[in-house]
Amino acid sequence: MGDREKTVVLKIGSSLLVDDLTGNLRMDFLYHLMNDVASMRARNYRVVLVSSGSVALGRRYGPTLASEDLTLPQKQAAAALGQPALMAAYRNFAFEHDLRVAQILITLSDFEDRKRFVNAEDTFEELLNQGAVPIVNENDTVATKHLRVGDNDRLSAKVCHLVEADELVILTNVGGLLDKKGKLVKRVETLDESIFALARGASGAGTGGMITKLLAAEIAVASGCRTHIASGSCVNPVLGAIDGEREHTVIESNITPESARHLWIATSL
Ligand code: GLU
DSSP states (O other): OTTOOOEEEEEEOHHHHBOTTTOOBOHHHHHHHHHHHHHHHHTTOEEEEEEOOHHHHHGGGSTTOOSSOOOHHHHHHHHHHHHHHHHHHHHHHHHHTTOOEEEEEEOGGGGTSHHHHHHHHHHHHHHHHTTOEEEEEEOTTTOGGGOSTTHHHHHHHHHHHHHTOSEEEEEESSSSOBOTTSOBOOEESSOOHHHHHHHTTOOOTTTTHHHHHHHHHHHHHHTTOEEEEEEOSSSSTTHHHHTTOSOOEEEOOSSOHHHHHHHHHHHHO
């Protein structure tokens, strides 16, 4: 195994990035997030972001895109309008830390096609070797069936598999998973039905809810990636979770990314 650099995937929900009322980017969040990304890079972590926000941001750029009920093509248009604005914001904050960001648009079906999977894997690897921070979003223009809130949770877990991530941090607007008494579940050893039962009925407006986060965690831990579900509305949204200084939910994996990869190759041949 050796001294492989650790890889972390950060999943960023729309509600953290874009203010619900004004439709403006939440600069304070971006500031704290990119500070942490820079600290993680300084610790030699490879960092990948999976960021939503294009639809929420793009609504302001079309005269009829602000309404609640958008058609699928309208959502796709909003995503196409919002995505460059989102990347511009990330790029500006990254610039302050002398970091380079790279845009990757991908769909879930790309992961099912072996050739595309391998091509994407090579591109990620090269970007990470170049010290860049890939920022992934779903390619909403073509991902018709998938353009619904919550998919980026699943996408982030698939990305963990692709880059053999050690940690997935799902940043959201709640502090983690709560038990029946409303107390934070700090550590999950086995993600079984009793855990999913806790999330059922809990809905997080605009975040895809806790169920999709647990489903994402299920995919991530199966590829050897420990998963954190934590609030993003704080000063060190990522470091606080990774270093365990802020209470949140940790879902453990009992395998390493390498052994998960070997198993995957063995079973898919
Ligand atoms: N790709 C969509 C966006 O950038 C969001 C999908 C999601 O949040 O799950 O707005």
